[in-house]
Amino acid sequence: MTVASSTTPIPGHHPRRTPPGAPPGTLVADPAAAAPRIALMAYGPDAIEERAEISLEDIDALRGAFPVLWLDITGLGDAAVIRDIGKKFGLHTLALEDVLNVHQRPKIDEYDDHLFIVCRMPHHEKRLETEQVSLFLGKGFVITMQERPGDCFDAVRNRLRSRRGRIRDSGPDYLTYTLLDAVTDAFFPILESVGEAVTTMEEEIMADPHPNDVRRIHGLKRDLLTIRRAVWPQREMLSTLIRDESPLIMEQTKLYLRDCFDHTFQLIDLIETYRELVSDLTDIFLSSQSTRMNEVMKVLTVIATIFMPLTLISSIYGMNFDSKASWLNMPELHWEYGYPATLAVMALIAIGMILYFRKQRWIGNSRRRRQRTHSPE
Amino acid sequence: MTVASSTTPIPGHHPRRTPPGAPPGTLVADPAAAAPRIALMAYGPDAIEERAEISLEDIDALRGAFPVLWLDITGLGDAAVIRDIGKKFGLHTLALEDVLNVHQRPKIDEYDDHLFIVCRMPHHEKRLETEQVSLFLGKGFVITMQERPGDCFDAVRNRLRSRRGRIRDSGPDYLTYTLLDAVTDAFFPILESVGEAVTTMEEEIMADPHPNDVRRIHGLKRDLLTIRRAVWPQREMLSTLIRDESPLIMEQTKLYLRDCFDHTFQLIDLIETYRELVSDLTDIFLSSQSTRMNEVMKVLTVIATIFMPLTLISSIYGMNFDSKASWLNMPELHWEYGYPATLAVMALIAIGMILYFRKQRWIGNSRRRRQRTHSPE
């Protein structure tokens, strides 16, 4: 995954699927999207049934047979499938419309007998993006819907299979928590790599500002904006979930949700810290640029100041005044030591200038104050 | 529609119609505005009556005959017509005054038996503007008033005609929702085009900053300010509408209004993201400019540093010291290899300088670090 990629698109720049003005609840699938594939995990404390791919009809048989049913739908290319699932589980069409318009902000909508939760997980392609995860929590079931194959839920699946932790003994609300926590955790390694990029760039820019750095700084800003747009609203969503009075969320699960909320807060803290540091990078770049410019100008000025007087002198003795017309006309040309004296004067001027510029610290000691340190106490 | 047009007027820079100090409720029409044209759609679950143009008198006949009456008035050039409609439907004069002063912020005012809602829809002329839509929601009627022909309600009209969705079975509150949702949706394609402009400009500015870019960045800022001024207050307006206890809004409609509220929030999210990116464009421009300047200065300095010493040397040997006066005076001129040796020294100096500047990376390797990538994990 390239963090500071320069071609990151505008964060959140997904066109809406539903045509403007269509009736609410109109389900229009992205024709370019993959066809839905439904995976199922049904489990209770004692048993687990897993299907990598299941047809809509087979679901009914398993419903009710296990305390928790988790349908994981990947690919949103067929509105009919989504609609059928919606009907089977009594999901609201407004929520289903949001599932297909995959640019929702993280949020929670409470319906009569189910909760609709949207969150966004980071998506690793050639640049950083986030992908919408839609989650329905109802009595005895959790339905997740994603745009593309590949997610951050494998650890959860393994835990279900291996019976690690209390997940198999708990209800769908705990599964919901586990999934939200997995989404939250998925942002940490990304922020770490952003942090490393920031540290690297600080050093590089201070050592040698490069035109391309502007591009990379901007890429980092965009990545942070992308993450921020996914994480900030999630905080609010979790906070609503925790305060929720719905019977779908049990009291003991809220303790875990609060922990997930804390992690989201930590993410926000990191994002805001990195945003400050990245925005500082621009200042560092400009300062370093201006320092370089200053040095270039000093070189130019030193060169000009040394050579212009010398050139003038040599130019003067290249004049063709007629020494025969008057003893005043360029008698120096005929002196015995005329030439060496002139060269000596030139050398003196040059040395004098160089000493002056050294004293002014324009040349030769640019590394002077670098050793200064501040050690309090 | 030109998004980054440089001549966008100050957003919201409409002069007030009502003269300062006039009594409140004074209705003064803009003499330059078009005369009002009243269109009507009256409908119920089973029937619909549509009139492209209707006179004030004919309205009475249809009132009450249908569950919902939608009057759509285009053109605010005649205060008398507005006043008459106000009287017929019992609309408050303060609200009517706001209808004619077409620079209101989106808001909702609750009166005894009707709600007055103001929102702003984007207006496509040679530059981006917003146009005020005033909406009255009363028992059995919805009245919309617009400044100019052309709006974003055609999809709603078609839905009414074709009986798509639940719109024909619902009351005026649902129609109100549908219209507000259409206004909200109308901002999405505009923001998308802003987003595209931002992406294009980023690349262009980083590749080659151009004086005109300042103008274009400023144009984008203004467009975003214009949209922002229309969308931010709409969020508050919708939130008030959702919390409203008025019997004019049925409970099931609020679910839809909440959806519209979510979309408004998405718009705000996009606007703020683009604002950050656009304000970053100025930084990119300045950084790129300063990079160019640095390069120009380096060229100048390199040129001066190479040629000044050479010119000095040739100038020295152009001096006219009299070699006959003393063997010390410019004996080089009479050496056998004097000239070629001098040229060789010049060439050595030039080559030495060039090598030095290459090592200092002032010339020749400005594309060095461009390949650096950061691939975490």
Added chain:
Amino acid sequence: MTVASSTTPIPGHHPRRTPPGAPPGTLVADPAAAAPRIALMAYGPDAIEERAEISLEDIDALRGAFPVLWLDITGLGDAAVIRDIGKKFGLHTLALEDVLNVHQRPKIDEYDDHLFIVCRMPHHEKRLETEQVSLFLGKGFVITMQERPGDCFDAVRNRLRSRRGRIRDSGPDYLTYTLLDAVTDAFFPILESVGEAVTTMEEEIMADPHPNDVRRIHGLKRDLLTIRRAVWPQREMLSTLIRDESPLIMEQTKLYLRDCFDHTFQLIDLIETYRELVSDLTDIFLSSQSTRMNEVMKVLTVIATIFMPLTLISSIYGMNFDSKASWLNMPELHWEYGYPATLAVMALIAIGMILYFRKQRWIGNSRRRRQRTHSPE
């Protein structure tokens, strides 16, 4: 009125009248201020009595004879008069002290039987300032006090005289609303002129940044600060007034106050928009300056790069090496085509440089990208 005047004083930079440490309620008039002149309008639905100047004693006779008594006091040069009026109408001394210290923020203070309202109206002198208007609303009376002759209340007076609107049928609370509305409306034309100045300056700066623009931008910033300081607290003041439970404000008047509140909100909206645009002007100025600088530097570099090599060549052939000493010494000088060939080489170098700089787009095509437009959809 000059909007962008460069000598606008610090907004709000009025020295306090009351000496530090004086007892509260100490009334000290500005000795330079004009003597108070009391104008009176007493009216009811049927009759109106107007006096351009009235003595303190004559007021008593009229008090009670009319439903509403409006005293308008201009000039705060005599603390005794203010004190007497205060006594006659039972006004609190703390409020009277604030009347004389004419640098109050807009606010509302509630006393037992009267309200004390401060607002600030724009004052048109050689630069933009605001002037304090103090308003007392009591049972059956409104007292306004201003620093200087000339205000924005003439339209209100005319309405009273001509019986336009419902003003004559309403109580002192409605008069209060009318006056506050007049003050609010007085800011709109000023903001419009600021808006025009901003638009003009944008174009001018982008076309040709001028040292004086810094001064004008700063002037606009100050003017906006001045207006902002007057309008922001007014919003709060009006909001307090609307929520107020005082029997002095009737319920139906609050509808009008809410309208006035909306206008204040619109003002704030404009102020903040203009503030963003003006602060953007500084960026535009700096960008334009840096663009100019870049162009100047390019000219210098182009000139130096073209002429330095040429001068070197001509300087070389000005050397005095003795061609007789050796056939190697400057044989070119004696070639048949030496001179024309040298000139030709010089010309070739010059042309080559120019072509190179053209290709690098340093000269000749600075208007290249100016035609680019972005027309979405």
Added chain:
Amino acid sequence: MTVASSTTPIPGHHPRRTPPGAPPGTLVADPAAAAPRIALMAYGPDAIEERAEISLEDIDALRGAFPVLWLDITGLGDAAVIRDIGKKFGLHTLALEDVLNVHQRPKIDEYDDHLFIVCRMPHHEKRLETEQVSLFLGKGFVITMQERPGDCFDAVRNRLRSRRGRIRDSGPDYLTYTLLDAVTDAFFPILESVGEAVTTMEEEIMADPHPNDVRRIHGLKRDLLTIRRAVWPQREMLSTLIRDESPLIMEQTKLYLRDCFDHTFQLIDLIETYRELVSDLTDIFLSSQSTRMNEVMKVLTVIATIFMPLTLISSIYGMNFDSKASWLNMPELHWEYGYPATLAVMALIAIGMILYFRKQRWIGNSRRRRQRTHSPE
């Protein structure tokens, strides 16, 4: 008092007196501080007893004999004295610790039978600082404690002596108000001088930016930070005091405290306005600098562009091509009008350049647009 002094220390940079980890309530006096001197004023409506210096023992005799006892302690160099007073009046040790750690933010702490108020008054030494005033308000007494002699309470003392205002008839709560008001008022003249400095510097910087201005702008920023740190929390403190239910504050005093609160708000308003203006000064400085730089560069470019071609020409005719070797070799040298023609060409080039630069407005008309004014309406 020097407002823009460049050596102002970090605002609030007082080391803590109490060693880290010491038990709370540990009283450690600054050994460098002056020894406490206790002044007393005891008064009622009819009598007043004043002692410029009083011993701890003598206080008891006067306590209870007058309605109000005001102890004013100057110098915090002896922790024992502070502790004894604390014991005598039942003051909480946590509060006493805060008295000695003279870097508290303004605040109010409510204890069982007394209030502890901290505020900061401006201190006039060679630079702007604030000094902590600790105030205890109890039943029948007010105790103030200050670091150094010299305060802003002389007007209050005079009022007490001369019986001006209602101060002698009121209780200790009114005295508290009077003292807080005196502290608040003491900031106004300082802000006025800051305001004057800002106005002066604006003009100076725009006319002629000077390296030292950076220092002065920074000095102003620091001074404003110092004042801000003293005034902002005072607003909160007063607001708490006003809302307080404590029987120590009588209802009628709150009206006065509200007035004091208004003044604090005015101070904040001024501070924030000045902060904006001062931060604008940096922009003005940079803009002016860049304008100067532009002008310097233009001079350089103009000079180089005029002289380089001329020097080239004269250098060409200084070449030594052998006119005898060929008629093509520098025949101009032997023309009759060769020299004057060359000089004429040089003059033409120079004049042409100058005219060109005039047209480009690089020279001669830098004052062109200075007269532009904007007079709306």
Added chain:
Amino acid sequence: MTVASSTTPIPGHHPRRTPPGAPPGTLVADPAAAAPRIALMAYGPDAIEERAEISLEDIDALRGAFPVLWLDITGLGDAAVIRDIGKKFGLHTLALEDVLNVHQRPKIDEYDDHLFIVCRMPHHEKRLETEQVSLFLGKGFVITMQERPGDCFDAVRNRLRSRRGRIRDSGPDYLTYTLLDAVTDAFFPILESVGEAVTTMEEEIMADPHPNDVRRIHGLKRDLLTIRRAVWPQREMLSTLIRDESPLIMEQTKLYLRDCFDHTFQLIDLIETYRELVSDLTDIFLSSQSTRMNEVMKVLTVIATIFMPLTLISSIYGMNFDSKASWLNMPELHWEYGYPATLAVMALIAIGMILYFRKQRWIGNSRRRRQRTHSPE
């Protein structure tokens, strides 16, 4: 401790210990961390038992024998030990997980019979960092857990041993307060050293901006961000603790916690002040840089403007026009005073230029306005 160290890592850049997707409450220790060492202090008003190192089994014997038991665990390298302690004292596994993931924000989590508090203390290594301190407060016990040996609690331990203050007479809530207060106090000396660094750098940068200063400014910003991330959430944590209704915190302790809260507020105040001053340093650096650049450019321009005309003149008289061909060709060369006159003209031009630049204040009087002071009153 180096405050402005340039290699400070990203604040808060600790990788998470628990693998993403692991069940909540999974305890994974950092394999590089030190093994836990448990120190114990058990005390009551009359007795104290201290063990520098104690095994898990020995704790049981002491539990209950003293009113307060303080376990201080240093080193988090063994998850099993942490889990055992958790079991023994009934600590929640979610809290224990947070103990091991040592990058928590300061917070408080309330569990049924204990409180879990996280705070961060400054850590003195070769750069500024913060170290997590986890604190459990239960009935009769306080458990603190730290990553590394060395903390800021030695003063507390000494107070316990020496029976200073009321700590031995109080319960575990007071011990908790004492520890939190010690953590808070530990930030003061660090902020003081930051403040000193800021003051020093201001002077240095204004006197002589150095490329390395960018690095140092950035180091200060990072240090302040590090401190800020530790202190800001602590304010919230303390505020929750104060408002807490838990029976674990006694009412009289809250007074002390409020004092600690005040200190935290002071820290925040200092941090924000320093942040403003540090961010101002960048402005100062850029302004100083631009001032230097201006001066360099002036030198260059002055040199070029003086020498270019002189070189032109000497170059002109180096032309080889044939004076024999015409009396018009360079007759000056044969004049008696030709050479001295030419030198005189050159000298005049040079002197004239120097005088002109002096008048323009480009040279010689750069220290002119440095003495200006502003002494109001």
